[in-house]
Amino acid sequence: MEVALGYLLVFAARVLDMSMATIRLLLVVRGKRLQAAVIGFFEVIIYVLALNMVVKNLDNIFNLLAYALGFATGNYVGSYVEEKMALGHATVQVIPKDKDEHMDTELRKLGYGVTVVTGTGREGPRRILLITVRRKKLPELMRVIDELDRDSFVTVMDTQFIHGGFWGKKAK
Secondary structure (H helix, E strand, O other): OHHHHHHHHHHHHHHHHHHHHHHHHHHHHOOOHHHHHHHHHHHHHHHHHHHHHHHOOOOOHHHHHHHHHHHHHHHHHHHHHHHHHOOOEEEEEEEOOOOOOOHHHHHHHOOOOEEEEEEEEOOEEEEEEEEEEEHHHHHHHHHHHHHHOOOOEEEEEEEOOOOOHHHHHHHO
């Protein structure tokens, strides 16, 4: 029983520290250095404790398997948690299928900031809508876009920094 508890502890420690590592890395990419540093502090303590348990018993294959499985599971759990937290912003680029459609007007009525630029596609001039949203609101925006024009071409990009524009006006 005690041996199984040891394996479970190694596994759980790796799941926790790798989940923290995944979230920390995404915070660093988004410029949230202080939060990343705090998470990193606790992450490394948990990592060293788990590693110590495995290194003390390198001849125990089950300890190593628990460590590796915890590592893999931690990556998955960390990315899932971060997805649910939906930190930051995204920029959505929409190219409506219908050239004459006024999706931008409908999106603005719903409170979205929309910039329209003209591009040239295979079939000539096309309207390109650029919309920046909080990542938490992305599923809602995608649903609205789908309702307005199911055949539009949509790309979503991570937005690292925002200054002024629609967001500057909303903050005032």
